[in-house]
Amino acid sequence: MPAPEKETAAVVLDCRDHGESDKIVTFFCEQAGRLSGIAKGAKRSKRRFVNKLELFSSLYLTYSLPRHGSLAFIAAAELQSSFLNLRKNITLYNAATVIREFVLIGTSEKERDDRVFEILHWALQSLDKKRPPQTVVILFLIRFFEYIGYRPDLLHCHHCGQSVAAQQSAAFNYIAGCLVCEICSSHGFQTTVPLSLGTIKLLANAQNQPLERLHRLHFSLQARNESLDMLHRYGRQLFQRDIHSWEALRGKGK
Numbered sequence: 001m002p003a004p005e006k007e008t009a010a011v012v013l014d015c016r017d018h019g020e021s022d023k024i025v026t027f028f029c030e031q032a033g034r035l036s037g038i039a040k041g042a043k044r045s046k047r048r049f050v051n052k053l054e055l056f057s058s059l060y061l062t063y064s065l066p067r068h069g070s071l072a073f074i075a076a077a078e079l080q081s082s083f084l085n086l087r088k089n090i091t092l093y094n095a096a097t098v099i100r101e102f103v104l105i106g107t108s109e110k111e112r113d114d115r116v117f118e119i120l121h122w123a124l125q126s127l128d129k130k131r132p133p134q135t136v137v138i139l140f141l142i143r144f145f146e147y148i149g150y151r152p153d154l155l156h157c158h159h160c161g162q163s164v165a166a167q168q169s170a171a172f173n174y175i176a177g178c179l180v181c182e183i184c185s186s187h188g189f190q191t192t193v194p195l196s197l198g199t200i201k202l203l204a205n206a207q208n209q210p211l212e213r214l215h216r217l218h219f220s221l222q223a224r225n226e227s228l229d230m231l232h233r234y235g236r237q238l239f240q241r242d243i244h245s246w247e248a249l250r251g252k253g254k
């Protein structure tokens with residue numbers, strides 16, 4: 001008896017040739033989380049998959065899960081959006097590539113998480129609308145870290161418990177994932193990045209706003225640089241590895 005077919009919205013995170021005529025594709029799916037599957041005949045088929053399995057495409061998938069083995073069988077894909085703008089602009093593309101790398105390393109196969117799907121789709125859509133790419137990455141990461149269980153604490157000093165709201169500045173301890181106030185900072189921590197109070201407020205706001213209001217948060221150049229530095233170090237610490245796509249994000253585009 002063939003495995004039952006399922007349907008889900010999905011975003012393409014990776015696609016590579018497999019043998020003479022197939023492709024192996026990795027998606028992040030609304031219903032199934034990160035999912036890898038084989039698209040039989042996708043290299044040759046002119047109808048079923050053509051131009052659909054491109055990186056970052058938003059699709060509606062029909063697939064089935066085999067009883068043995070880990071690869072899903074991709075039966076059909078219906079294109080929702082190919083996010084053409086982000087594909088044609090290197091700065092937007094580089095930002096999408098950072099987002100992709102974090103989703104690939106920060107999620108597990110077949111672990112459903114609606115919020116991760118939602119913020120991923122939101123971020124790609126925002127880039128496609130040519131929103132400031134570095135800001136989109138910041139907003140994505142601050143929510144993504146929370147959804148995978150590592151929400152940074154942006155209200156209180158981790159060491160003395162005081163609120164940092166009344167201070168001039170603070171620092172973020174990227175090993176502990178929380179703030180260190182001015183006074184505790186002066187005792188010397190090697191593993192912190194400085195954050196101005198304005199940046200802390202913006203990031204705390206970004207944790208709490210509904211998705212449709214995130215674009216109202218404006219990051220100055222200073223806020224952007226501080227946030228990116230903090231999120232990059234925090235991400236490297238969490239995953240214990242370099243983020244390969246990061247350099248291209250920082251080298252270009254704002």
Ligand SMILES: [Zn+2]
Nearest residue numbers: 157160181184
């Ligand atoms: Zn303190």
